[in-house]
Amino acid sequence: MIKYILVTLGFGTLAGYLNNNYAKVIDNNWVSSYLFDFSLILLLFVMGFMFAADEKAVAKLKKAGLKILGVPFSIALGSIMGGLVGGLLLGINVVGSMAVTAGFGWYTLAGPLVGQLFGANFGALGFVVNFLRELLTIVTIPLTAKIDNYTPVALGGATTMDTTLPVIVRYCGSETLITAFSSGFILSIVAPFTITAIAGIPK
């Protein structure tokens, strides 16, 4: 399946590039917004449906209980730690690099917000780092799902509430729906506050 994901992604990228730069066959928005939203909405509906219809998945969630709320906080700390170590190794401003990885994969937030707080260079880094996080998560799910059900959730960060959710559930099973969604949801809520709070650390 990873082959199909990569081929589809490559084909989509090529189509987007050609359409944007050479032949304006369709409006970019038509695919980037409408087709994207349509497939995402359909997938989220189907995933919710399959979860509720799966009695084992519901039972498993009840057993895990409130412990799953600790999942996003571990991921948040790990992400910021990655930024800290990355900043030290690459010799860039550590506060800035922590703010970059505190986007947790939400690149449309991290790009502009980090840019505003740390300047355009960090803004570009914030965008690309978090964009790559989503991309790497989605293409490696067929592999990382084999490690355990939580590894793709850890990789996905904030994206596990929307774009990467359907693919995670497809590979890890319905029982992962609420864990992945709640983790992504909490990380999405805390991301703007975390980035802003990190920016308050004296440089």
Added chain:
Amino acid sequence: MVLNIIVPLVAGIAIGYFLRKRKHLDLGKVTIGAIVLLIFSMGFSIGSNNELLQSMPNIGFDAVAMVALALFFSVIFLKAFRKVVNLN
């Protein structure tokens, strides 16, 4: 966010709950088809974003290193947390 994420998910859960006794629904094919559409449109957004494509070579290395570290520590920290609270 509420309209295109929460509403379809909650609607799916509600309808799935009412239809849970019917075991003949197989949505596997719909899922695969929709995942292909989703990933295609993600690729399309990348390909049609010249700014993103241009910034890749300049900051690509730093970005890859930082993503790799963020992912690594996220997995490690989550593993440690699950061990502590015994979450399987």
